[in-house]
Amino acid sequence: MLLHGTDALKEAAAAGHALPGFVAYNLETVQGITAAAEEAGGPVLIQAGSSPFKHAGRDALMRLALDAAGHSAAPLGVHLDHSRDLDEITACLEAGYTSVMVDGSHLPFTENIALTKMAVRRAREHGAWVEAELGALPGDEDVSTDAVATALAMTDPRQAAEFVAATGVDALAVAVGNVHGFTKRPVRLDLERLAAIHEAVPVPLVLHGASGLPVEELHGALARGVAKVNVNAELRRAYLEAVRTNMSSALPGSDVVSLWAAGRDAVRDAALEVIGRLNFRAAGGNA
Numbered sequence: 001m002l003l004h005g006t007d008a009l010k011e012a013a014a015a016g017h018a019l020p021g022f023v024a025y026n027l028e029t030v031q032g033i034t035a036a037a038e039e040a041g042g043p044v045l046i047q048a049g050s051s052p053f054k055h056a057g058r059d060a061l062m063r064l065a066l067d068a069a070g071h072s073a074a075p076l077g078v079h080l081d082h083s084r085d086l087d088e089i090t091a092c093l094e095a096g097y098t099s100v101m102v103d104g105s106h107l108p109f110t111e112n113i114a115l116t117k118m119a120v121r122r123a124r125e126h127g128a129w130v131e132a133e134l135g136a137l138p139g140d141e142d143v144s145t146d147a148v149a150t151a152l153a154m155t156d157p158r159q160a161a162e163f164v165a166a167t168g169v170d171a172l173a174v175a176v177g178n179v180h181g182f183t184k185r186p187v188r189l190d191l192e193r194l195a196a197i198h199e200a201v202p203v204p205l206v207l208h209g210a211s212g213l214p215v216e217e218l219h220g221a222l223a224r225g226v227a228k229v230n231v232n233a234e235l236r237r238a239y240l241e242a243v244r245t246n247m248s249s250a251l252p253g254s255d256v257v258s259l260w261a262a263g264r265d266a267v268r269d270a271a272l273e274v275i276g277r278l279n280f281r282a283a284g285g286n287a
Contacts, residue, residue: 001070001072001074001075001076002066002069002076002077002078002096002098003042003075003076003077003098003126004071004077004098005098005127005129006129006170006171006224006287007155007274008043008048008075008077008127009170009171009202009204009227009228010014012204012227012228013225015281016102016222016223016224016280016281017222017227017278017280017281018207018222018227018228018229018278018280019043019044019045019228019229019274019278020044020045020228020229020271020274020278021044021045021047021079021081021145021204021206021226021228021229021230021231022036022044022045022046022047022050022231022232022235022271022274023047023049023051023052023081023230023231023235024046024047024052024061024064024065025052025055025061025230025236026052026055026056026058026061026064026258027064027260028059028239028261028263028267029235029239029263029264029267030046030048030061030064030065030068030262031068031264031268032235032239032263032264032266032267032268032270032271033046033154033235033267033271034046034068034069034072034074034076035264035268036267036268036269036271036272036275037074037075037076037093037271038050038072038073038074039268039272040073040074040272040275041074042076042247043074043075043076043077043109043272044072044074044075044076044077044275045076045077045078045079045099045228046065046069046076046077046078046079046209047079047080047081047232048061048062048064048065048078048079048080048081049079049080049081049082049083050073050080050081050082050083050084050085050088050099051081051082053088058091058092060090060181062078062091062092062095062097063095063285065078066095066096066097067209068145071124076171077098077099078096078097078098078099079097079098079099079100079101080092080097080099080100080101080132080192081101081230082101082103083100083101083102083103083116084102084103084104084106086102086115086118086119086122086200089102089119089122089123089251090122092131093122093123093125093126093128094126097126097128098128098129099123099128099129099130099131099170100119100123100128100130100131101130101131101132101133101173102115102116102119102120102130102131102132103132103133104116104132104133105133105134105135105136105173105175106136109159109163109275112132112134112163113163116132116163116169117166117167117168118166119168120167120168123187129170129171130164130169130170130171131170131171131172131173131206131228132169132171132172133172133173133174133175133206133208134155134156134160134163134172134173134174134175135153135154135155135156135175135176136153136175136197137175152162153175153252154167154174154175154176154177154190154193154265155174155175155197156174156198157196157197157199158200160172160174160200160201161198161200161201164201164202164203169229170202170203170204171203171204171205171206171227172197172201172203172204172205172206173205173206173207173208174194174197174206176189176190176193176194176203176207176209176221176269177189177190178208178209178210178213179209186212186214186216186217187272188214189213189217189220189221191217191220191221191224194221194224194225194226195224195225195278197225198224198225204205204225204226204227204228205225205226205227205228206226206227206228206229206230207223207226207228207229207230208230209230210229210231210274211231211233211237212233212234215277218277218278218280222278222280225279229274229278231271231274234270234273234274235267235270235271237270238261238266238267238269238270239266239267240263241266242259242262242263242265242266243259243262243263245262246258246259246262247259
């Protein structure tokens with residue numbers, strides 16, 4: 001069933017756990033994410049966004065994600081991730097997306113506000129909620145590059161308060177030491193900065209780049225207002241490792257179906273593992 005509104009996001013924030021946002025690239029990743037949501041009981045977001053559109057095509061991937069969510073017994077939202085294009089945002093909203101992320105983080109502060117306000121206005125017309133980003137998150141969304149965060153690019157708590165008040169967004173993605181993709185060294189979050197942002201803004205926070213994040217760092221973030229967590233690289237790696245493991249037995253018979261099935265099941269298992277980590281409760285944790 002399609003998950004509409006911000007209730008699940010707000011409930012996660014109140015309970016000290018997080019709504020998982022899993023990036024989907026194709027049929028098998030959509031199916032794996034859906035299967036994980038059904039086994040766990042949801043709610044989960046299928047993030048069929050700008051970057052995967054380059055591979056699968058926007059209309060094809062939109063239809064896959066929306067059809068899977070609509071026919072599932074689990075509560076599944078369909079989320080547009082990292083979009084800088086208002087036309088793309090509008091197309092996804094018109095197709096039935098339940099939430100969108102407008103990414104103006106590359107813009108000067110005032111221009112980010114202006115772009116985000118336009119996206120919020122369009123989303124409200126379609127009953128969808130909006131995530132925006134403030135601060136620069138290093139790394140590539142699709143390929144792990146061993147990125148390193150710098151303090152100068154991190155989210156400023158005072159700017160965050162001004163940004164949320166000016167735009168009316170429902171959730172704010174922050175840069176607090178997190179990066180896209182896996183890294184050779186464990187990522188350490190600036191939890192003090194995150195706590196200050198949480199105190200300054202009235203909306204749930206979003207943590208991108210959570211793949212490979214040490215569990216104590218993740219739980220520290222959940223205890224400081226993070227109520228949505230994006231995971232991509234962990235699912236990509238699981239898919240590719242499953243394909244590699246099964247390639248030798250599949251190749252003699254050109255059995256692509258077994259490879260697709262192995263990849264799909266690996267994505268499901270990886271997503272379930274992440275969901276388990278996100279069931280942290282701030283009140284009972286040691287963050």
